[in-house]
Amino acid sequence: MTAPSPSPAAVHLVGGGPAGLMAAETLAAAGRPVVLHDAMPSVGRKFLLAGKGGLNLTHSEPRPGFDTRYGEAAAALAPWLDAFPPQALCDWAAGLGVDTFVGSSGRVFPAEMKAAPLLRAWVQRLRQQGVVFRMRERWLGFERPAPAPSSDAAEPAQAPPPLRLRFAGPQGESTVPAAACLLALGGASWSRLGSDGAWVAPLAQAGVPIAPLRPANVGFHVGWAGQAAGWSAPLRARQAGAPLKPVRLRMVGPDGTVFDRAGEFVLSDYGVEGSLIYAAGAALREQIAATGACTVHLDLLPAFSLDKVRADIAHPRGPRSLATHLKSRLGLEGAKAALLQEVLHRGLPDTPEQRPDPADAAALATLLKAWPLRLVAPRPIDEAISTAGGVRLDTLSPGLMLPPGPALPAGVFVAGEMLDWEAPTGGYLLQACFASGRYAAQGLLRWLHHTGA
Ligand SMILES: Cc1cc2nc3c(=O)[nH]c(=O)nc-3n(C[C@H](O)[C@H](O)[C@H](O)COP(=O)(O)OP(=O)(O)OC[C@H]3O[C@@H](n4cnc5c(N)ncnc54)[C@H](O)[C@@H]3O)c2cc1C
Incomplete structure (x- = not known):
């Protein structure tokens, strides 16, 4: 009799905006158990706000012109867009029952010009795929390993600590061990909707290079x-x-x-x-x-x-x-x-x-x-439509993993607006968030495959 194969370890996702939800979908579709944590009582709050302006999902401008909207970051973003191009985004929306149209300016909108129907259908489908939503859980950082006892012998290079995520939730603080995690914590505007940029401190403490957050698409x-x-x-x-x-x-x-x-x-x-x-x-x-x-x-x-x-x-x-x-x-x-x-x-x-x-x-x-x-x-960053700055792209592995270090565990992936890129309005923001969520989740799956987790 052969032993039953162990069920794969769960991936913990933090941040339920467009980038995190797209990552959750990609991981769940690959058969990975996914737990999605978010500090707010519900996911996609900024996405819903974007829906009040008609929800400009993407732009019909053909590539490579499309890519140039990301300025200096264009080359780094190209593989994300290859993984999930604008047409794939429209097809994906259609799969959720939301048709899109191209407006006179070339911007692409859902037929109803709203975010709520799309988000509702999406979250329902994610639940059916087995994604577990854990709301009101604020990520605080990584558990810091206890300092090694000192010795007179030359210290060997420190190995990355095990991946353990710290959360503050309704029941107090907890620590969650994870095979891998994906952070999609957004920028630092409209903080009342959840994206408050508080992630900068724990990531900087862990040695992650972060370009200062600045207002983008603002008066x-x-x-x-x-x-x-x-x-x-x-x-x-x-x-x-x-x-x-x-x-x-x-x-x-x-x-x-x-x-x-x-x-x-x-x-x-x-x-x-x-x-x-x-x-x-x-x-x-x-x-x-x-x-x-x-x-x-x-x-x-x-x-x-x-x-x-x-x-x-x-x-x-x-x-x-x-x-x-x-x-x-x-x-x-x-x-x-x-x-x-x-x-x-x-x-x-x-x-x-x-x-x-x-x-x-x-x-x-x-x-x-x-x-x-x-x-x-x-104007102040909290009023901005988006945030420039964030986790520096040149520090990331091709699959969007943070480089492990003495204070940073292996298996931490990042996506969305918290990365150091910016673009004008016109659908370029959501397109890059969706695409990076898809791309980082694919990188995470490859990494799990290689490490055998
Ligand atoms: C008024 C307005 C209109 C917009 N309109 C458009 C538009 O039409 N087209 C377009 O392309 N873009 C638009 N945008 C921009 C777009 O909404 C964002 O770029 C996009 O939502 C970013 O996605 P994200 O997944 O990276 O982050 P977010 O959507 O910001 O989601 C981040 C999530 O992480 C959670 N989180 C943050 N920190 C923690 C923590 N420590 N622990 C747990 N959870 C945490 C938050 O609660 C949030 O749910 C608009 C933005 C605004 C403000």
């Missing part, structure tokens, strides 16, 4: 040298929330790269926010960190050439006011007209030379084609 404060206030009171009162579209934003980044793109954003009480600002956000943030401010130039009339704008402004306007003249000839109104007023009547921007004489058509045209917007600080 920026405007400010002008020598002036306490940002926008003038009239602009804040009348234009906060007003869209600025279409507009073109140009800047030279700290490394000399030129950002020059058309799009839209909104004026806010404190400054500016919205997709075009988010797209330029990484360069804006780094420039501000380096020099304290970043001036970008806005083409408020991107549909018209400088010559056309100049000629239209110079066209005789009779008794009409300048504002009426610009509106009728160039369609300049609303938030765009308010920006002109900021310069002409409220003493912006910084230097008097930049303030044109309203009678000087050439100077006015130059201002409308290159309005100097000075940004001085990003």
Whole structure:
């Protein structure tokens, strides 16, 4: 009689966002028992919030253009996207009964523009696959091994400690031994939904290199040298929330790269926010960190050439006011007209030379084609849509395992927004989170196979 083969050891997953849930699905589908812990009473809270904005799941932009949205991290992310490309994400959603469509901007959304139906169907399927959900269990770190007794002999290199995860739960603290674990703890924004970045301390203590967490896809404060206030009171009162579209934003980044793109954003009480600002956000943030401010130039009339704008402004306007003249000839109104007023009547921007004489058509045209917007600080990280920084990608094994060390057990894998990559909005964030969850779980399965666990 042959002995029954032992059931495979359970994998412990921490973090039930898109990355963790996708990892759970991959592991369970491979026949591994999976226990998923999350500090919150339910999983996917940020995913549900993303659903309030329509749930932009991914983008229809073909690869390799798609990959370039991840900037410097693009090469490191390519294998994740190979493992779970955008089309696979759409097919996967369809498998959960959620059809997707491509919006006019190329962004991909579920037909219902909501996250709840997808999450509900997904969690139900995971339960059927045997995934055990342990809610209200906060991961605190790894159990630290007792220090070895000292001896006079030369110390051998310290072996990694056994993998034991510490949790704080409703019943107090507990320690869980695991064959392997996968952390998908998210970034550090919207902390009330669970992603609070508190994982940085225990991982740093274990010797994991972590790039500082910074806000990404977030608004920026405007400010002008020598002036306490940002926008003038009239602009804040009348234009906060007003869209600025279409507009073109140009800047030279700290490394000399030129950002020059058309799009839209909104004026806010404190400054500016919205997709075009988010797209330029990484360069804006780094420039501000380096020099304290970043001036970008806005083409408020991107549909018209400088010559056309100049000629239209110079066209005789009779008794009409300048504002009426610009509106009728160039369609300049609303938030765009308010920006002109900021310069002409409220003493912006910084230097008097930049303030044109309203009678000087050439100077006015130059201002409308290159309005100097000075940004001085990003909004706080807790407000951000996503987080830059995190576990450094160059420290990870090709399967996304952390390198074991004296304070770091072997068999710890990581996925999702807690890794050091960033991308603009447009579906690129969720796509990378899903794909990294799939890819890290595949790496974990290979590692278990090799170690025989
Ligand atoms: C307002 C808003 C709108 C968004 N819209 C979109 C969009 O339309 N498209 C898009 O691509 N992206 C969008 N995003 C971004 C996207 O939601 C995130 O990038 C994504 O949810 C990150 O997935 P994740 O699995 O890495 O982490 P998260 O979704 O943040 O999940 C992390 C999980 O880990 C748990 N956790 C954290 N620490 C611990 C701990 N110590 N112990 C136990 N559990 C812990 C948390 O409770 C949480 O459940 C949006 C974000 C916001 C804030």
